Amino acid sequence: MSVVETTTSGADPNHVVASLSVEGLHVAFGGNRVLQGVDLHFAPGFNGLIGPNGAGKTTVFNVVSGYVRSSEGAIRLHGEDVLHMSRTQRVKAGIGRTFQAPRLILDATVMENTLLGRHHLFRWGHFAELLLLPQQRREETEARQICMDMLDRFGLADVAHEEAGALSLGSQKLVEVARALVADPTVVLLDEPAAGLGADDVTVLLRGLRELQAERNLCVIIIEHDLQLVVSLCPKISVLHFGEIISEGSPEHVTTDPAVIEAYLGHGFEAELAEEPS
């Protein structure tokens, strides 16, 4: 039942070196088979991962970031297998991610929360920190500078020293995106970054992401329910349904694919959706 189309846009894995590719993922929670042989190849640029609720989108992220073990298959980051790596090692290899619900320390400042993202890049240990070594202090100041720049991109510089708990949900999600990006990742997994954000925040988020992607040639993978946003942002979209990829390709291809429309709306709605292209 899986209809994998990879020829419609320039996202053919045979032509572009994939930043992240997952092959043959199988995950089952008890008898519930969540992923059934998922193959995905993500090139630098924006990649959308959509699908109805319970399709297994977040599970793909969880497998890639090391929360869930896949019973078989492979995960390759720039061609290197990361399946055997721990979560921490995967971060060091360059995989960053955010969570659906923001996971911030609510009684720490926005700056401190963002600095956590750079944790693995610190070269000096805590003993150097205790002794207040100048090198360590310089490193901390540099990290703060980088974080402040990143917060500025997402319009958060003014609230950098406020407690994260005092921020709105939208701002908290932006902080989390900033925290994932200061870690200098090459592949960023964003789990519904725009859910719960106001229109202004979404504009800021998209502008920031586009700038950074262009500067660093990042591979950004976005799970999002706002189809309009995904269509406008991602040249390549993959659709997941019941743990299988049912459609893949350009936004035009995916939004008109009958398999996708059926997955989202069930039988009988194909005509209705075709009438209002977004």
Add this chain to the structure above:
Amino acid sequence: MDQLLQQIVAGLESGSSYSLIGLAIVVIMKSTDVPNFAMAEMGLVAAFMAWFLSGDPALGGVGWPFWLAIVLALAFAAVFGAITQFLLVRPLTGLSNQPLAVCASIGLGYASVFFLNKEGLPTFFDWFPVTDEGFPLWVATIMAVVTVALTYLMIRYWVKPLSKVDHFPLLLLTIGLNFALGSVIENLWGSTPKRFDAPWSGETFDLGNTRIGWDQVVTIGVGIAIAIAMALFFWSKWGVRMRAIAEDGHTARLLGINAGRVSLIAWAIGTFVAGAAMILNTSSTVLELGSAEGLILKGFIAAVLGGFTSLGGTFAGGLLIGVGEALAGGQISTSLQPTIALLVVVVVLLVAPGGFSRTARTREV
């Protein structure tokens, strides 16, 4: 061979009370999700109560019939557990702290009238530049009313109820309760060991060549009876609710289960069982403050062996510890015995945190 049988029976006897303490801990854990460090002390209060009610008037007791004293003490234990839950545990599980506010302010008000009228400010405040003599009754009354009002308002309105159920305060609460109860007992009944004789104490019979005490039979029998009764309880209406709360408190509440009442019942039952355990244990050894200290640890080992969920596992765990201890006591030095018991806890928790139970609950505090 005879000696071995004797040691096993002695082990089963002490293991029976370990099991009961373990079961009491598990019941409270199931409903309130806190390891009650005060469990044995709460039971010890009941044991002292039973001793006090049935004791010889010449030794400071009341001298009522033994069985009446036991019934009253166990009833007291259940009520005591319920009151503890109602006053202290409820506010920490996100429910109203009204009862605590009322009781604390009335208690403080009474105490302040008493002290201010009789003795002036307590010596605790002797640095405060006021006369040492008592205040007139009307002054004391006014001061007490102010105290009551302030206490009530403070607890009621200043203290914000906890937004999420946090287990850390609950754990601390039971540690504090453990400490406070020990000292209440010491203040009321002193710290000297007491003989608490049951009618069956000292009576023995011979089984083959082995002499067995009736107290051993009674302790083991009552332990098994209570364990069976508890297992049956968990299939009753309230028992099923309790298991539902233990499984998934949030969903259970959404389904309309009154978590507060379930918790109240669990505390009453838990304290009742702990009271029975302490009465059985102290009637076959001696009644003293230190009785609780050893038992709480063994109770915890039993509960750990049952993975804090399984009643059967807990009961078997308690008996196992008792027998193991009795057999080891004969072979290995008694000086090393507490060290061995503690090592068992650590090793069991490290190697198999789930104990005998396959579905151990590893929750975050």
Add this chain to the structure above:
Amino acid sequence: MTDQALPSLYPQKSSLRKAVPEWASTFAVFLFLAFLPWMHIFGWTDIFDSSNNFGRGNLAFVFAFAIAGVGFNLLVGYSGTLGLAIAGLFALGAYGTAVLSAPSDAREALAGYDWPFFVALPVICIAAAIIGFLVGFPAARLKGFFLAIATLALGELIVTIIRLDEKVWDGLKTNGGTGKQVPQFRVPGLDRILSVYMLSLGALFITMVAYVVLTNRRLGRTLKAVRDIDIATGPLGISSTYYKLLAFGISAFAAALAGAMWAQNSSFANPSAFRTRLLVFLLVVLIVGGVSRKWGPLIGAIFFVFLRQKLQDTQKLLFLILGITLILAVLILPNGIAVLPKQIRDSRWVKDLQRRLGNLTDFSL
């Protein structure tokens, strides 16, 4: 990079707080404490009258308990792991320094290994940190109350090892359950009490500076992440296991240091002083002062030592009051005394007052 000026990289405090940097206020407090023995400003408190030996000794006890509290605070308040082995590690510090620095040719209660005090102290503290690190291994595997029980058992285990008979382990030299005389370290030029006072103050100073430096920087925020968003630490590149172990190690170091200072002050160590009772003392110090507050442990320690001295004649009452204090602190003041100013500052009527004052005169508080 944008051209507009970005806010400072370090937080801007309100004007009054900015005028006094944190390091300066910390140093000022310690400078004041260092000259306190020659000032007569606390004569009215009697207990903390720093002009006589009684008051100086009590203050030294305050410092010792505060050291343990600071380490405990890092463990509980920052990393959020409830490790209860602290009483045992405190005992290790007290006994360890006593045994190592005692003369080797003395009689039983004072026999030891003849090490210089300033060699024995760091060795014991580092040994405690390593044990704490090992104690932390359950933290990696266990969560919540399992951890609390396992660490409690481990703390007790250390005390039972100290109590072991000479016959079981000859080289231990802890003199069994009867207690150990502690050889005094004398700072040149000072009498006994002043020497203890300065030693404890110096140890507290080092602990406090380390605490301030570490918690305001990377370690502090990383431990908070382990506490609050443990599940999300993986994708941040933080190994939560390692940080829990580290927190255990640091708190163990502080506990042993505190134990050594306590032993220097009380000059006699008795194993029964380190039972659950000490854990409750330290919990009172931590909770009353306020979890994860810098001055919390010091405030808590002042409160505790004050209470202990006031109720010295009635030990039973002391334990009752401490138990009740712990219960009430958990119920009423879950954030501790040190948070009171913040709680008042954040309260609605103070905000209102500030706004009105701000309208009149434009200074910020």
